Amino acid sequence: MKKLLKTALLAALLAAGACAKVSDVLLAAPKVPLQTLSDQTLESIFLGTSTHWSDGTRITVGYVLDRPERMEAFLQERLGQSLKRYQKYWVRRVFSGYGTAPRIFKDAGEALEFVKSTPGAIIFVPVQETQALSGQNYTALN
């Protein structure tokens, strides 16, 4: 119950402050080496062509889609493609047997819960209060 309340509070904090500036972060499981990720590796991870961290843990990619325009901007900047094209890319990839699709989360709270229980997880999350991520393994993108 305490855990549930804590998560709910965190999710509320992340979503709060309609006037606050939205920051995009990569939120990851505790042992994921976020600080040493190169642009090329990040691109490969989101394209599903890089599937394991250096310690052998499987990478699980995801993104929060409560602000699709943020994901669109992230994909345009990092992969040079629209969200629609990215989703079509993954439809082809999954059906042809080349991997599992990124997880899509409704909000940051759901993503937070997921990274806690999934070693190797890395998730794109737009947030309004990065302080709420204190203690989490994350890196700001803008």
Add this chain to the structure above:
Amino acid sequence: MTNKTGWLVLLSAWAALSLEAAWYDKMTVNGYFSHEYEKRLSGDTCDKPGCPDPNGSFDADMFDLVFNFQPTDRLRIAADLTWEHGVQSEIAKGNIASEYTFAEYTVSDLLRIRAGKMFTPFGIYNEIHTAKPAFVIMKEPNPTNKMYFIEKGDEGLYFYPRWGSGIAAVGNGFAGSMPFDYAVMIANGDREYDGSGDHGNEYDKDDNPQKGYTARLRLNPTDDWQVGASLYRDRLNNYDANDDLNGTGELMSLGLQSMWHITDRIGLELEFMTGYYDRDQKERIDRYGFSILPTWLVDGDRVTLYFLYAEADPNLDKSNNKVRIYQPGVNIEIDDNLFLKLELYNVRAERNNALLSGAEYTEFRSAIAIGF
């Protein structure tokens, strides 16, 4: 592997997963559904596979489930199970199939080893040819895939078999800063069918000691442009009309492909295949096929117009036997991953074409395709 065995493998994998974690933590399920309607609008008809439908028919085309099991970090078991054409086993209708069922072990991004039944990794379409939500046109281009204009037996086989039972290596990396991916597969290969005999199941037992080899390399010179080349070679048994062994044939094919997102709205896809089929080392048949597909996303993110032009010459030594296909259409994404496809399929065959013998016809084709 029989259907029963396939299900047993999946259930065993499921049980193994449940020993260490909740099964749903290490398994994903996706899939697709498609339903079609086709009717000949004008022109000639015939009664061979691929010929136009004068009556107008609904086709309960497909329900397909794609499973991914991840028992360990490096091991993945992938299965694509399909139910086609309103399958009903009691009256022997439709088709149930394992499109692929393989285990994949990841050594590194550069090397993933696979074993099982797989799609032959050749060209743009073969690995997605059943997944209608995965491409804009209604069906994969005929001249480079199903080849509904050759007489199997007389003019041989497709450029490559659609599936193979064997082992494969796939991987990806960077050549300098250019991303690439590759696939290499060794499989039992295809079998010849002359209609008079059953030469068994090539996913279970080969009828010859030679194997079928496939290789494909794709490069991405830019984020928006991918080029690739594929190669297939096999030597296979040739049977005569009495179903007696008649020697060894050879199948050799080369494919080239290009997919270009000129802008986020305009795309251009090109594919060319050529090669030969030497049925009994006496009469070699050289052939080619190609397709050109411009696409235009016209309205928001939902409506795509396209025009496919495809052409094939199934025997370069035979005059006037080419087939040309003109295929304008529209793909409307009604809801996320729910597509309505409408197109005209105009086929013009030259008079010496073995199957279509100069036929010309236009067919209306439509489909609902859903990915999930």
